[in-house]
Amino acid sequence: MSSGTHRVAVLVHDGVKLLDMADPAEVFGEANLLGADYRITLVSTTGADVAPRSGCGSPSTAAPPRSRTPTRS
Incomplete structure (x- = not known):
């Protein structure tokens, strides 16, 4: 496993169970x-x-980062 900070995003939705x-x-x-x-x-x-x-x-949530689509030159 690489060293350094690892970011983990947990996707939540209306009706989510608190344990999830x-x-x-x-x-x-x-x-x-x-x-x-x-x-x-x-x-x-x-x-x-x-x-x-x-x-x-629920705690405030953030929007997931938008995926970047590679562009062609």
Whole structure:
């Protein structure tokens, strides 16, 4: 595994279960305790907050980065 910071994006949507948002953060957080360097971000397709199934609020989310399509010269 390469050294340095690794960015992890967890895609969330309306109706998401809170455990589905929290579990990846817990796993990568544990890896960080063992010396890894993961940065976890919750993302939605629009960048807007989502409404979890339980009705609890969600943390702010970001829109995923747009993929870059190679251009021809």
